[in-house]
Amino acid sequence: MTGVRVAGVGLTQFGRQPERTGRDLFAEAALAAREDAGISGDDIEEINYGNFMGALAERQGHQAPLMAEMVGVNCPATRYEEACASAGVAVREAVRTVRSGEADVVLAGGCERMTNLSTADVTEGLATAADDLYEIRAGITFPSAYALMARAYFERFGGSREDLAHVAMKNHDNALPNEYAQFHREITVEEALDAPMVADPLGLLDACPVTDGASAVVFVSDEYAAANDLEAPVSVTGSGQGGDNLALQAREQLAVTPATERAASEAYADAGRDPDDVDLVEVHDCFTIAEVLAIEGLGFYEAGEGVGAARRGETTASGDRPVNLSGGLKAKGHPVGATGGSQIAEMTRLLRGDHPNSEHVPDATVGVTHNAGGTVASAVVHVLEVDR
Amino acid sequence: MTDENAGYDEWLDAIDDGEGYSYVCPEGHGSLPPRRVCPDCGSPELERTPLSETGTVETFTVCYVAAPDFADEEPYATAIADFGDVRLTGVVRGIDPEEVSVGMTVEPAVGTNETTGDDLLALRTR
Numbered sequence: 001m002t003g004v005r006v007a008g009v010g011l012t013q014f015g016r017q018p019e020r021t022g023r024d025l026f027a028e029a030a031l032a033a034r035e036d037a038g039i040s041g042d043d044i045e046e047i048n049y050g051n052f053m054g055a056l057a058e059r060q061g062h063q064a065p066l067m068a069e070m071v072g073v074n075c076p077a078t079r080y081e082e083a084c085a086s087a088g089v090a091v092r093e094a095v096r097t098v099r100s101g102e103a104d105v106v107l108a109g110g111c112e113r114m115t116n117l118s119t120a121d122v123t124e125g126l127a128t129a130a131d132d133l134y135e136i137r138a139g140i141t142f143p144s145a146y147a148l149m150a151r152a153y154f155e156r157f158g159g160s161r162e163d164l165a166h167v168a169m170k171n172h173d174n175a176l177p178n179e180y181a182q183f184h185r186e187i188t189v190e191e192a193l194d195a196p197m198v199a200d201p202l203g204l205l206d207a208c209p210v211t212d213g214a215s216a217v218v219f220v221s222d223e224y225a226a227a228n229d230l231e232a233p234v235s236v237t238g239s240g241q242g243g244d245n246l247a248l249q250a251r252e253q254l255a256v257t258p259a260t261e262r263a264a265s266e267a268y269a270d271a272g273r274d275p276d277d278v279d280l281v282e283v284h285d286c287f288t289i290a291e292v293l294a295i296e297g298l299g300f301y302e303a304g305e306g307v308g309a310a311r312r313g314e315t316t317a318s319g320d321r322p323v324n325l326s327g328g329l330k331a332k333g334h335p336v337g338a339t340g341g342s343q344i345a346e347m348t349r350l351l352r353g354d355h356p357n358s359e360h361v362p363d364a365t366v367g368v369t370h371n372a373g374g375t376v377a378s379a380v381v382h383v384l385e386v387d388r
Numbered sequence: 389m390t391d392e393n394a395g396y397d398e399w400l401d402a403i404d405d406g407e408g409y410s411y412v413c414p415e416g417h418g419s420l421p422p423r424r425v426c427p428d429c430g431s432p433e434l435e436r437t438p439l440s441e442t443g444t445v446e447t448f449t450v451c452y453v454a455a456p457d458f459a460d461e462e463p464y465a466t467a468i469a470d471f472g473d474v475r476l477t478g479v480v481r482g483i484d485p486e487e488v489s490v491g492m493t494v495e496p497a498v499g500t501n502e503t504t505g506d507d508l509l510a511l512r513t514r
Contacts, residue, residue, distance in 0.1 A: 124455040133396045134420065137501075137508050138477045139451060139458045139466045147449035148468055155447065155490055200450040245427060249468050249475040250419070254447055 003222040004098045005232040006384070008037025009345035010109075014213040014333030015182040018116040022051070022058055022214075026111040027070035029214035029338075033107065033345075034071070037218040038230060044218075045103040047077040048094045050087030050110025051337035053125045057113050071107070081337075083129035084286060086110055087215060088241075088340030088371030088380030094219045095239050095382070104224040109216035109341035122210050126336070129374040131247035143207055143287065145248060145375045147199035150289040152254035154201070157304030161201055164288035165192035166310040168205050168330060171285060174317060175327025177356035178346075182209055182333035206288040211333035215341030217348070234348045238271025238383030240264060246377045257376040260297030264381045267368070268299075271383035275299035279364035280321060280350060282343040284372040284379075285328040294370050295323060298381070317360040325350055325357040340371035340380060351386035363388075391506070395422030400507055404498040408439035410474040418473030442514065443469035443476065445492040450485045460503040469494050469511050478511035 010032030012025050026049070034041060049064045060066070064077035080090040087110030094108035114122055126142040127135075135145070153159060169189055175181035192205040225232045242262030245251055252258075268274055275298060283298070285291035296306040300321060309315045315323035326332045326346035329339060347367040349355035367384045399421045402408055410418045411434035413426035418437075425432050448467035451458070458464065465485035468477050480488050481499050492513060499510030 119453070120456045120459065123453065124457070127455050133393060134509075135477055136455075136457075137506075139454065139461065139464055139479050139508075140477065141451060141453065141455055143453065144449045144451045144466055147451075148447045148466070151449065151490070152447040152468075196452070197450070198453050200452075202449075247477070249477045250427065254468065 001099050002101060004095050004236045005220050005222060005225045006217055006234045006236065006344065006348045007039060007220040007225060007230050007232045008033045008035070008218040009348050010036060010216040011180045011342060011345050012214045014180050014211050014335060016115045017212045020113070020212060022054055022060065022063065022111045022113040023066055023070045025113065025212060025214040026067050026109070026216070029109060030071040030107060030216040033109070033216035033218050039105065039218060039228065041071065041073045043105045044073045044107050045075055046097060046106045047071070047073065047075060048080055048090035048106060048108040049077060050080050050090040050340060052081060052083055052086050052112060053336065054113070056125045057117055082378050083373035084284065084334070084336050085340055085371045085373035085378050085380050086337040091217065091340055091344055091382065092239050092241055092380050095236050098219050098221050104221045106219050107216060108219060109214065110337040111214035112335035112337040113212050114210045114335065115212050134247045134249060141199065143202055144199035146287040146289055147202045148248060149254055149293065149375060150201050153289060153292070153307070156255045157307065159307030161193060162189060163307045163311050164206055165189040167285065167288040167291050168192045170310045170316050171324050171328040171330040174325050174357060175331035178327050178332060179356070181327045181331060182211055183327070183331045202287055202289070208286045208329040208334040211335040213333060213335035213338050215338040215345050217341055217344045233387045234351050235385050236382055237385045238267040238273065240266025240270060240381045242266070242379045244377045246374065248375055256303055257293045257297045257379065259376045259379040260294060260370060260372065260381070263379040264298045267381040267383050273366060273383055277366050278321065278368050279366050280325060280361050281323045281368045281370070282326060282347050283323060283328070283370040284339070285324055285330045286334055288330065290372065291323065291328065293376065294372070298368060298370060317357060322360060325360060343369040343371060344382065344384070347384050351384060400498055400509065403496050403509065408496050409436050410439055411435065412437045412473050420474055437473060439496065440471045442493050442495050443471040443511070445488065445490055445494060446470050446475065447490065448480065448488050450488070457501065457504050467494070467511055476509060476511065478509040480513065481510040482513040
């Protein structure tokens with residue numbers, strides 16, 4: 001089994017760019033990743049492409065070979081779909097493929113085109129990640145599903161909308177210097193609390209925006225990196241994935257996310273690490289409550305303790321263990337099928353020292369990424385470590 | 389596209405007739421149709437068990453931004469209620485959405501989606 005390194009990363013601007021095609025977005029990210037890696041396109045042996053709703057948004061199925069063509073590479077290309085964790089599973093399969101020795105170079109990432117749709121159509125498209133028979137027919141939307149979890153959390157553990165507002169404010173602060181982020185705007189706790197309600201108890205500023213964007217990462221074997229003299233200081237040392245029942249109603253509990261716990265314990269064991277070793281984290285904060293559930297599921301907080309972490313300053317840029325220094329899905333943006341790759345790209349930049357927020361974590365060596373699908377019916381966790 | 393869903397449709401009809409049910413395996417895990425094995429333990433021995441007549445709201449949300457199929461309902465409350473063997477997710481009927489609370493007693497019923505005219509699972513207040 002060989003070690004796996006991140007040779008290069010590429011991102012597009014995240015934001016509203018409704019006129020841009022998915023194929024052009026992904027090509028930009030993938031070509032940037034190839035350039036960052038300093039490798040020839042001919043060396044790419046497989047492309048793993050994450051995408052959730054391209055058939056709805058662009059009337060384009062069968063996207064993976066199209067993406068390979070756009071990157072100018074003729075190799076096997078496969079689309080991975082796991083709702084908002086689509087790129088996370090695309091990355092995980094790339095890591096497994098390189099590790100097993102089946103390939104030396106795999107490009108993984110994803111893309112989502114969303115803002116060309118109306119808000120109502122995006123809402124309907126995203127809701128298809130929930131159970132059609134038992135949730136969508138009862139009016140469940142993506143925000144309302146997380147609102148059900150938020151209220152269940154408050155009922156069981158306490159916490160308040162104000163605690164969640166601190167998560168939103170933190171992630172907007174973190175996005176300020178990030179050139180790829182959708183929002184470059186500070187918000188206050190009061191603004192978050194006063195924002196229009198989307199699905200009580202979650203308001204507009206508890207929710208991530210609707211975003212167009214793409215991400216790409218070039219994974220290589222240790223041997224390939226050495227043989228080609230690549231500057232690739234970041235390795236993927238752990239990978240894990242967990243699942244759960246699709247519908248919330250079928251879960252044992254509504255205020256915890258066992259899929260994250262399962263993915264995390266597999267990834268930590270794989271890397272030989274435990275939560276105390278982790279210096280910084282990028283988690284799936286599609287809603288503010290999702291960040292709380294994630295940092296608890298990843299083992300940084302006991303259930304019920306994570307909700308106050310941002311308010312207490314423990315997860316801010318200057319805190320003990322910064323969470324979502326990229327701005328997170330909340331402020332950097334959430335192009336659904338691209339997000340899992342974007343998290344790896346941002347963590348790599350943060351650990352390499354070439355991210356605008358690297359200055360907050362100059363001595364960091366271990367980072368964790370967490371990508372979740374739907375209401376965490378699927379979760380993917382990776383451990384990344386940098387040579388110091 | 390036909391909107392017939394065998395297993396689910398019969399279950400919803402049974403709710404409408406006041407004869408709602410769930411499946412329970414020998415280990416006591418509850419589940420809903422269509423179902424061939426228990427989702428928790430894989431047991432194929434699923435016994436059709438009458439649904440409790442009432443349930444308790446465990447969590448709820450009031451949705452102000454609906455998908456197109458619920459455009460005429462805004463705002464509306466969706467709740468998850470505990471019926472013992474299983475939980476059910478439904479649109480709360482019989483009360484102002486903003487008056488719904490955790491712990492309320494509800495009963496399952498078939499309501500009408502005001503936007504599409506389709507049947508939906510309602511949780512009716514007593």
